[in-house]
Amino acid sequence: MAVPGTMGKILLVDLTDGTIDVQTPSDEVYLKYVGGYGLGAYYLYRWQKPGVDPLGPEAHLGFVTGPLTGTAALSGNRYFVVGKSPKTGTWGDANSGGTFGPAMKAAGFDAVFVRGQSPKPVYLVLRNGAAELCPAEDWWGLDTNVLQDQVAQRYGKKAVAACIGPAGERRSLLAAVINDNGRAAARSGLGAVMGSKRLKAVVAVGDLPVTVADPEALRQTVARHRDFMKEQGMYKFLNQYGTAGMTAGACATGDTPIKNWGGVPGDFPTVKKISDDEVMLIQRRKYACWRCSIGCGGETVVEDGPFASHTHKPEYETLGAFGTMCLNDNLASINKCNEICNRQGLDTIGTACTIAFAIECYENGVLTDQDTGGLKLTWGNAEAIVELTRQIGDGVGFGKVLADGAKVGAERIGRGADRFAMHIQGEEVPMHDPRLNPGLAASYKMDATPGRHTQLSAWTAEAQFAPPGLVTEPVERYNPKGKGRLHRLVSNHYHTATSSGMCMFAWVCLPPEAVPEMLSCVTGHKYTVDDAERIGARVASLRIAFNLREKVRNVDIQIPPRILGSPPLPDGPLAGVTVDVDTQVREYLEAMGWDIETGVPKRETLRDLGLDFVIADLHGA
Numbered sequence: 001m002a003v004p005g006t007m008g009k010i011l012l013v014d015l016t017d018g019t020i021d022v023q024t025p026s027d028e029v030y031l032k033y034v035g036g037y038g039l040g041a042y043y044l045y046r047w048q049k050p051g052v053d054p055l056g057p058e059a060h061l062g063f064v065t066g067p068l069t070g071t072a073a074l075s076g077n078r079y080f081v082v083g084k085s086p087k088t089g090t091w092g093d094a095n096s097g098g099t100f101g102p103a104m105k106a107a108g109f110d111a112v113f114v115r116g117q118s119p120k121p122v123y124l125v126l127r128n129g130a131a132e133l134c135p136a137e138d139w140w141g142l143d144t145n146v147l148q149d150q151v152a153q154r155y156g157k158k159a160v161a162a163c164i165g166p167a168g169e170r171r172s173l174l175a176a177v178i179n180d181n182g183r184a185a186a187r188s189g190l191g192a193v194m195g196s197k198r199l200k201a202v203v204a205v206g207d208l209p210v211t212v213a214d215p216e217a218l219r220q221t222v223a224r225h226r227d228f229m230k231e232q233g234m235y236k237f238l239n240q241y242g243t244a245g246m247t248a249g250a251c252a253t254g255d256t257p258i259k260n261w262g263g264v265p266g267d268f269p270t271v272k273k274i275s276d277d278e279v280m281l282i283q284r285r286k287y288a289c290w291r292c293s294i295g296c297g298g299e300t301v302v303e304d305g306p307f308a309s310h311t312h313k314p315e316y317e318t319l320g321a322f323g324t325m326c327l328n329d330n331l332a333s334i335n336k337c338n339e340i341c342n343r344q345g346l347d348t349i350g351t352a353c354t355i356a357f358a359i360e361c362y363e364n365g366v367l368t369d370q371d372t373g374g375l376k377l378t379w380g381n382a383e384a385i386v387e388l389t390r391q392i393g394d395g396v397g398f399g400k401v402l403a404d405g406a407k408v409g410a411e412r413i414g415r416g417a418d419r420f421a422m423h424i425q426g427e428e429v430p431m432h433d434p435r436l437n438p439g440l441a442a443s444y445k446m447d448a449t450p451g452r453h454t455q456l457s458a459w460t461a462e463a464q465f466a467p468p469g470l471v472t473e474p475v476e477r478y479n480p481k482g483k484g485r486l487h488r489l490v491s492n493h494y495h496t497a498t499s500s501g502m503c504m505f506a507w508v509c510l511p512p513e514a515v516p517e518m519l520s521c522v523t524g525h526k527y528t529v530d531d532a533e534r535i536g537a538r539v540a541s542l543r544i545a546f547n548l549r550e551k552v553r554n555v556d557i558q559i560p561p562r563i564l565g566s567p568p569l570p571d572g573p574l575a576g577v578t579v580d581v582d583t584q585v586r587e588y589l590e591a592m593g594w595d596i597e598t599g600v601p602k603r604e605t606l607r608d609l610g611l612d613f614v615i616a617d618l619h620g621a
Helices: 027-033 036-047 100-106 144-155 187-196 215-230 233-253 276-281 316-322 331-344 348-363 382-394 397-402 405-413 439-446 484-499 514-523 529-549 581-592 603-608 612-619
Strands: 010-014 019-023 061-065 079-084 091-096 111-115 122-127 130-135 160-163 177-179 183-185 199-205 283-287 297-302 309-312
Touching: 010 130, 019 130, 027 036, 027 529, 036 061, 036 079, 036 091, 036 111, 036 484, 036 529, 061 100, 061 187, 079 100, 079 183, 079 187, 091 177, 091 187, 091 529, 100 160, 100 199, 111 122, 144 160, 144 199, 144 331, 177 187, 187 348, 215 233, 215 514, 233 276, 233 316, 276 283, 297 331, 309 331, 316 331, 316 348, 331 348, 331 382, 348 382, 348 397, 348 405, 382 397, 397 405, 439 484, 439 581, 484 514, 484 529, 484 581, 514 529, 529 581, 529 603, 529 612, 603 612
Parallel strands: 010 111, 122 199
Antiparallel strands: 010 019, 061 079, 061 111, 079 091, 091 183, 122 130, 160 177, 160 199, 177 183, 283 297, 297 309
């Protein structure tokens, strides 16, 4: 019998020959790696050879849920897409909410891994414990909204697709995996991996129940923690505005990067035009992911004008990237860019940051009107920003040059363009500045997915964003010393929480015992707070081992000097700040039991975590 909270089945699909194999993981695998990218890392490490081309047939791509996904646990609605990132050459993952994760569980599967390359476009249907590959020639080329409409017509309104748009079909490294008409598993370029396999969509439809070990205990535990969560300021803020409410305040404090990381709040005095109440004016309907009480999402509509649009409410990251990064205060244009990205299947962070890079190139004479096809790439030019977003989505014009992000775009442009490309290992940097919260620098450098703001660490304590009660000692924001243990504590707990299928925003509103208590009720296996940290350490070590086996040492990854305050900004709230990332990294490595020079987990660390199968790869026989 499967571990409660799981369906006890994963699929391995070979798209080259069309075979489908159903596998049953052992209880030990579920309990040691939980789900999400923890379970994904275990299988990709075991099944995928090192050194494969992430866009080639030997690469695996996984869709993985967690044991809380599809249950009555708080915000148990996430699923992960996992694989080797074609952008960074490292471990890659991206997650999304909405309804696809629970639908995948109700269809009978905890995870699907695909390998190979189909000779023709296909989609995979999961339905009540069965799976089938179907031709997708008639769906190839459709945007993600139209595709979901087609899925509903063919399989019913409860059917949900995780799919790619035209950008993924063209293998753009900015491509995302989209579900629910705009929920995006956006980072790491995994939409390009899906496109390389000619897999248009994974469709989930079913009504199988997710068994829970102790439903009554879960009900009581959820009720208690929900009451606690609703009293938190972050919950109330997100419930009212969603992340769109952050933009003006984050810009004022220096958290939001401005003018391609080179500006200060005074360069963008009109930021309130793209924040909180202004965004709410175009919201037509509130949106919540599957059974989530926070309900931070919404549908936004711009009725008239050149930027008429109807899409999911732009998140803070989107508002910052298309707004402050580009000095664009035209909210309608940002909503339009968001719609284009959602339909085409693009990461809004990567797309907008690439455009900001191009604008700075244009400003400095690296790009001319002849290069851009006549587009006037000046700061705040809303029309040009929308048009370039469209071109990137369509893979035409100057957008074709930028379709694989800032790093590759700089290589194609040449002429010194790379000095304006703000990326970490090929991943455009998100909208949180380590010059305000220095712990971000260590996360951006040392997580297995470089440049990832949704990897929580010591920076959450600096930003007062950590779960209540997890961090108990005072934190000095600009003192780099003494934060290694804190980085380990927060990140390891988060690895377990997110692998369980819980949303990050719920987790930061809950006490540390919430996740282990819910996991205990769901699985019937007793989890403690200490167990949560230990599982997280195992997942972190395995993900970093994946990178090391790919010949990428995170200790060697470079952060653009500008992002670290070298040279420091001359004015504004971050004036004079330079971040010491080296001290943070060294202390984190020591706290994790990883070698402080190489970043390689020590033999004894791997053995203690039950990762004996990794030892030979990292240390030899």
